[in-house]
Structure formats: structure tokens, C-alpha cells
Amino acid sequence: MNQAPSEDSHHIDVKEFHPRARAAIADPKIRQNFRKAMDGLISKRKNAFEGMDLEALRELGANIRLRALANLPDLLEQLEAKLTENGIKVHWAIDGDEACRIVRNICVARNAKTVIKGKSMVSEEMELNHYLEEHGIEALESDLGEYIVQLAGETPSHIIMPAIHKNTGEISELMHEKTGTDLSSDVEYLTASARQQLRERFMNADVGVTGVNFAVAETGTLCLVENEGNGRMTTTVPPCHIAVTGIEKVVGNLEDVVPLLALLTRSATGQHITTYFNMISGPRKPEELDGPEEVHLILVDNGRSTIYQDDQLLDTLRCIRCGACMNHCPVYTRVGGHTYGTTYPGPIGKILMPHLIGLDEGRHLPTASSLCGACGEVCPVKIPIPDLLVRLRQESVDGDKLNPAKVRGHGAKRGTLEALIWKGWSWMHARPGVYRFGTAVAARLRKLQPGQLGGWTNYRTAPKLANKTLHQKMKERDQ
Amino acid sequence: MSARDSILQRLRNRSGGKLSVPECDFSVLQRPPSSIAERVDLFEKTIESVHGEVHKCTGDSWVARLAEILSARGARSLLIPRVHQIGRSLRESGQDDLPELLIYDEPIKSWQPHLFNNVDASITSTRGGIAETGSLILWPTPDEPRLMSLVPPIHIAVLEASELYATFHEAMQAQDWASGMPTNALLVSGPSKTADIEQTLAYGVHGPKELIVMVIE
Numbered sequence: 001m002n003q004a005p006s007e008d009s010h011h012i013d014v015k016e017f018h019p020r021a022r023a024a025i026a027d028p029k030i031r032q033n034f035r036k037a038m039d040g041l042i043s044k045r046k047n048a049f050e051g052m053d054l055e056a057l058r059e060l061g062a063n064i065r066l067r068a069l070a071n072l073p074d075l076l077e078q079l080e081a082k083l084t085e086n087g088i089k090v091h092w093a094i095d096g097d098e099a100c101r102i103v104r105n106i107c108v109a110r111n112a113k114t115v116i117k118g119k120s121m122v123s124e125e126m127e128l129n130h131y132l133e134e135h136g137i138e139a140l141e142s143d144l145g146e147y148i149v150q151l152a153g154e155t156p157s158h159i160i161m162p163a164i165h166k167n168t169g170e171i172s173e174l175m176h177e178k179t180g181t182d183l184s185s186d187v188e189y190l191t192a193s194a195r196q197q198l199r200e201r202f203m204n205a206d207v208g209v210t211g212v213n214f215a216v217a218e219t220g221t222l223c224l225v226e227n228e229g230n231g232r233m234t235t236t237v238p239p240c241h242i243a244v245t246g247i248e249k250v251v252g253n254l255e256d257v258v259p260l261l262a263l264l265t266r267s268a269t270g271q272h273i274t275t276y277f278n279m280i281s282g283p284r285k286p287e288e289l290d291g292p293e294e295v296h297l298i299l300v301d302n303g304r305s306t307i308y309q310d311d312q313l314l315d316t317l318r319c320i321r322c323g324a325c326m327n328h329c330p331v332y333t334r335v336g337g338h339t340y341g342t343t344y345p346g347p348i349g350k351i352l353m354p355h356l357i358g359l360d361e362g363r364h365l366p367t368a369s370s371l372c373g374a375c376g377e378v379c380p381v382k383i384p385i386p387d388l389l390v391r392l393r394q395e396s397v398d399g400d401k402l403n404p405a406k407v408r409g410h411g412a413k414r415g416t417l418e419a420l421i422w423k424g425w426s427w428m429h430a431r432p433g434v435y436r437f438g439t440a441v442a443a444r445l446r447k448l449q450p451g452q453l454g455g456w457t458n459y460r461t462a463p464k465l466a467n468k469t470l471h472q473k474m475k476e477r478d479q
Numbered sequence: 480m481s482a483r484d485s486i487l488q489r490l491r492n493r494s495g496g497k498l499s500v501p502e503c504d505f506s507v508l509q510r511p512p513s514s515i516a517e518r519v520d521l522f523e524k525t526i527e528s529v530h531g532e533v534h535k536c537t538g539d540s541w542v543a544r545l546a547e548i549l550s551a552r553g554a555r556s557l558l559i560p561r562v563h564q565i566g567r568s569l570r571e572s573g574q575d576d577l578p579e580l581l582i583y584d585e586p587i588k589s590w591q592p593h594l595f596n597n598v599d600a601s602i603t604s605t606r607g608g609i610a611e612t613g614s615l616i617l618w619p620t621p622d623e624p625r626l627m628s629l630v631p632p633i634h635i636a637v638l639e640a641s642e643l644y645a646t647f648h649e650a651m652q653a654q655d656w657a658s659g660m661p662t663n664a665l666l667v668s669g670p671s672k673t674a675d676i677e678q679t680l681a682y683g684v685h686g687p688k689e690l691i692v693m694v695i696e
Binding site for chain 1: 491621
């Protein structure tokens with residue numbers, strides 16, 4: 001059984017969440033791979049914050065992100081002005097397609113045929129690789145995990161660890177088949193082989209494409225966080241560097257990145273800091289001997305300005321993409337990243353993707369949660385993810401009460417029968433006499449309750465109604 | 480309307496109205512004062528925990544120490560800065576067991592394959608370090624270009640103990656980064672690494688496999 005989407009991953013049906021979830025849960029390999037990785041990440045994160053005032057740091061992180069969002073249009077203009085002054089060209093894109101076209105136009109103008117990529121979730125959101133291939137431009141991933149996922153024709157199953165769903169044996173077989181390396185369980189050998197294969201590609205690439213972790217308005221600086229050095233290669237070796245980022249990634253001051261970086265790396269992988277923190281503020285100067293001659297930044301909206309309109313949903317835009325919410329999610333750990341069928345899996349995906357694809361297509365995302373609250377507790381910028389899940393659930397079944405409706409596909413999940421049941425429920429609860437009568441009747445008839453209650457009793461015993469209601473018992477006690 | 484204008488207009492005409500701006504309290508980043516020796520110890524401990532190597536030396540002893548380190552590894556070539564004192568010290572040391580000394584004085588295009596395939600080690604200066612995270616601050620220059628600290632399998636960095644800051648925040652403020660950044664600035668905290676294959680750490684995936692820090696006390 002292979003739950004991984006094949007070549008056509010960009011056309012995966014998000015609505016088919018349940019069949020994929022069932023298949024994933026039945027696959028011990030997927031569960032083992034994720035369980036092992038997530039347990040490791042959870043304990044590393046815990047150790048990394050040892051001895052720190054984590055709550056104060058989270059508070060600061062949240063406030064920095066909120067402050068940046070409060071000043072978002074001004075900061076974007078300041079960022080644009082500062083980057084332009086530094087010699088970086090700034091582009092704006094309403095959606096992923098427009099961003100893809102901008103990348104292609106830059107490539108065409110430079111007669112570029114090969115693009116090498118550092119890790120970028122926004123480029124996944126844009127489906128950039130697919131678009132470039134369709135237009136005759138080769139796009140090669142250089143982050144080891146992304147490289148593996150690309151060799152397999154798959155999509156990332158985790159935003160930080162893209163190939164986490166595969167074990168060493170599977171990766172060895174894949175590399176053997178696609179690149180001719182020897183079959184080996186030696187991770188060092190496999191890594192060294194990838195290094196060799198990619199070094200050639202770096203030297204020959206015409207353009208490097210990366211994401212951005214923080215864009216600093218004050219100094220016009222693009223910050224990239226990474227361990228491998230492929231991000232530095234991608235932004236230094238090819239003659240042209242294109243950075244793509246969501247419009248929400250901007251922060252006001254350079255010092256704002258300090259706490260955010262401390263939170264990001266510790267939350268993501270339990271590191272005090274990553275091997276490289278790369279701050280780019282301009283293309284190569286005439287006297288410099290390396291670095292790209294041209295640097296571009298593409299600011300991508302793709303639904304973000306819509307999320308921005310609503311006071312509660314806005315919190316979604318605080319995210320710094322650490323992945324801690326998925327690492328700690330009991331649902332994600334069991335079903336794996338591909339089950340969601342979305343660019344961003346796990347809790348952050350469940351609150352972000354409905355905005356990008358609509359609540360109709362993303363109808364199962366907000367309900368793929370037990371609302372246990374772990375995601376909200378570990379979020380380094382204190383996004384109240386469970387509250388946002390509840391809000392999206394409400395949006396997806398609401399008639400027209402939530403006015404104005406903010407999310408595309410509002411009410412998509414509303415069913416006549418369910419709506420009627422809840423209407424009756426609320427009618428009954430507003431009338432004490434009817435309520436008392438109803439519960440008394442239910443208690444009398446409890447013997448008639450069926451032993452099997454659909455999906456509930458597949459794994460649990462059926463709950464039995466008590467013979468007396470709580471109201472009755474309280475009354476008896478008080479007498 | 481251009482994409483730019485329509486995005487900015489949507490953000491400015493936010494239907495929820497203007498957002499309040501929260502106070503940001505940076506005091507959580509402050510650390511109690513520490514001595515240079517304490518900072519060196521913390522730096523050493525932190526960078527060694529991520530596979531970096533630290534050698535404490537003096538201004539007089541570091542070249543001989545470096546020669547030992549490199550010959551133990553069988554390095555045949557060392558890329559050095561042309562202008563910086565580090566390069567001069569190496570060239571003028573008279574130390575005969577150093578590997579062949581190379582200078583990065585041409586644009587990358589003219590010698591890229593050589594740099595990628597034949598240079599064993601490089602040495603760069605630093606603009607200081609950060610004790611708490613075990614980080615080196617590098618601002619590449621025409622004398623020490625960006626790829627110097629990235630492409631050769633062994634990167635040696637020279638760090639003056641007196642330029643070791645307690646935190647990233649302190650370093651950034653002491654050096655007034657906000658008033659102007661170079662085209663490229665870096666924090667380097669250990670050798671290149673990945674855990675993308677089943678969470679197993681492997682070093683030198685794209686950048687150097689080894690990071691050696693000569694701390695000058």
C-alpha cells in the first residue's frame with residue numbers, strides 16, 4: 001500500500017481525506033516512520049527550551065508578529081523601498097499563477113533553462129516546479145529531503161522534514177533506481193552521493209529560487225534559515241536569485257528576527273540555532289567576486305489579504321512555519337502528511353488551507369482534529385489553533401448567521417437534516433418543561449437504546465443513558 | 480490596477496478596521512553579565528555539541544597549531560584571504576608544513592570547478608561570535624568572498640575571544656547592524672548537516688563537513 005500521491009500530486013482530491021486516512025492508519029510502515037520521527041522531535045524541542053523563560057519568549061514572538069501584521073501595508077512598502085535601494089527587484093503577485101509567471105518571465109529574460117531550488121513552501125503552494133517543467137524550464141530541488149521527494153515524484157509530507165515518510169531503505173532503493181547509487185543503509189554514503197550529484201547541478205544552474213523566513217523592512221534584508229548549505233549555494237552560485245515569500249513574512253526591525261529565530265529553530269528541530277542563518281541584503285557589488293548579479297523578491301498574496309480582513313482569522317498569518325503543531329498532533333502522527341492532500345499538512349494546514357482552496361474542497365480539514373489543544377500549546381507565536389478550527393467548523397456548517405462570511409465555501413458542509421436536528425435541540429433547550437419531559441422519556445426508554453452506534457462503537461462500548469437525569473438527582477439530594 | 484496596488488489597497492481598507500499595535504518586551508533576551516572566559520567556555524560547549532571543533536590559541540601560536548590540524552587531515556590546499564592579517568600571517572609564517580596556500584582573487588566564474596573540486600580547506604576571519612548559540616558572525620567581503628566559507632570541505636574560522644558576545648541580540652546591537660547591512664551576512668553554527676534521511680545526522684551535505692574554530696585568547 002502506498003499512500004503517496006504519484007505524478008499527479010498537484011491534482012490530488014483534498015475531499016478524499018477519509019479514504020486516505022483509513023489507508024494510512026492501516027499501513028504500519030507509515031505509522032512507524034511518523035511516530036519515530038515525531039517522538040524524536042517532541043523530545044528535542046522540550047530539551048531545547050530547558051532553562052529558558054519559554055512563556056515570555058512566546059509572548060514576545062506573538063507580539064512581534066502581531067505588531068508586524070498591524071503595520072503590514074506600511075511595512076511592505078518600506079520593505080519594497082529598502083530592497084529597491086539595495087538593488088533587489090521587488091515583484092507582487094495576487095496568486096500562485098501570477099507568481100509562477102513572474103518567475104518564468106525572469107527566466108526567459110535571462111535565457112535560463114535550469115533552476116535550482118532551496119526549500120520553499122510558498123513555491124510548493126504555487127506548484128512552481130510543475131509550472132516551470134510545463135514551460136520547458138527544469139527545476140531541481142537541492143534540499144536533501146526535497147530532492148528525495150522530487151526523485152520519487154511526490155510532495156513533501158512535512159514542512160520541515162519533507163521526506164519523513166520514507167525510511168533509509170526506501171530512500172536507498174529510490175536513489176539506486178533514479179541516480180544509480182549503490183544500495184546502502186549507510187546514511188553518510190547516501191548523503192555524500194547526493195552532495196556530489198547536486199554540486200554539478202549548482203555549477204550549471206542559471207537561476208536559484210528560495211523561500212524567505214523573515215523579510216526585514218528596516219534594512220531590506222531577506223533571512224534564510226537552514227542546516228545543509230543548499231540555501232547558501234542556491235543564493236550564491238547561480239547568477240540570479242529569485243526569492244518568493246508570502247506577504248505576511250515581513251517584520252519591522254532587524255532585532256525582531258532574534259526572538260523569532262530562537263523560537264523557530266527550537267520549535268522545529270530542537271536546535272539552539274541552525275547551522276546557517278543567511279541574511280541577504282543585495283546582489284553582488286562590482287568589487288565582489290561571487291554572489292548573484294541579480295536578486296528578485298516576489299511577494300505573494302494568494303489569499304492572505306482575505307484572511308487579513310478578519311480579526312480572528314488574522315492570527316493564522318502569525319505562523320513562522322516551524323512545524324511544531326504537526327509534530328505534536330495526534331492526528332498528523334497517525335495519518336502522516338500526505339493524507340491531508342494539501343501543501344501544508346497538520347494543524348497549520350487545517351487552518352490555512354481552507355482559505356486557499358475554500359471550505360468546500362477543504363471541508364474535512366477543520367474536523368480532522370480531536371481539539372486536544374496540543375498545537376495551540378506548543379505554537380511559538382501562540383496561534384490559538386483550536387479556536388480557529390472551531391471557527392472554521394462553524395463557518396463550514398453555518399447558514400447565514402456569521403455575517404459577513406469570511407471564508408470561501410462558507411456553509412459548504414451544511415446539511416438539511418443536521419441543521420434540523422440542531423434546530424430542534426436548541427428549541428428544546430430553550431424550553432425547560434419540554435426539556436424535562438424529553439429527558440424523562442429518554443431515561444424511561446433507555447432499554448431500547450441500540451448496542452451498536454455506527455462508527456462510535458467500532459472501538460468503544462456504547463454509552464448508556466442514566467436512569468435518572470442530573471436534574472433529578474440534584475433535586476433528590478437537596479430534599 | 481496592478482497586483483501591488485490591489486494588495487496594498489485590500490490591506491489598508493481592512494474590513495475589521497485598524498489593528499492595535501502590541502508592546503514588545505525584549506527583556507527576555509537579556510542575560511546577566513559574563514566574563515570573556517565564561518563566554519569562551521559556553522561558546523566551546525555549544526559549538527562542540529553540534530560537531531564543531533574549538534582550538535584555543537594565542538596570536539603567536541595559532542599558525543603552528545593550524546599546520547598540525549591540517550596535516551593530520553592530509554589537506555593539500557588552503558584558501559586564504561589576500562589582504563586580511565590572517566592571510567599575511569600564514570604567508571609570512573615560514574611554517575613549512577602548511578598546505579599549498581591559495582588566494583581567491585578572481586571572479587568565481589573563472590575558477591569555479593577548481594574551487595568546487597580541488598580546494599581542501601579555507602580559512603576566514605569573523606566579525607565575532609555568539610556564546611549562547613555557538614555561532615560565528617561572517618560578513619563576506621571581496622577579500623573573503625561568500626563561497627570561501629561554504630565550498631571547501633574544511634572551514635577554519637579565526638575568532639578573537641574578546642569579540643565573543645553573549646547573545647545574537649547583543650552582537651547585533653553592539654555592532655549596530657540596523658544602520659546598514661552588507662550584501663550578505665551570516666551566522667555559521669557548526670558544519671553543514673542534514674537529518675533528512677530518517678532523522679540520522681550526516682555532515683557535509685552541501686557545505687563544509689568540518690568547522691574548526693581557532694579562538695585567539
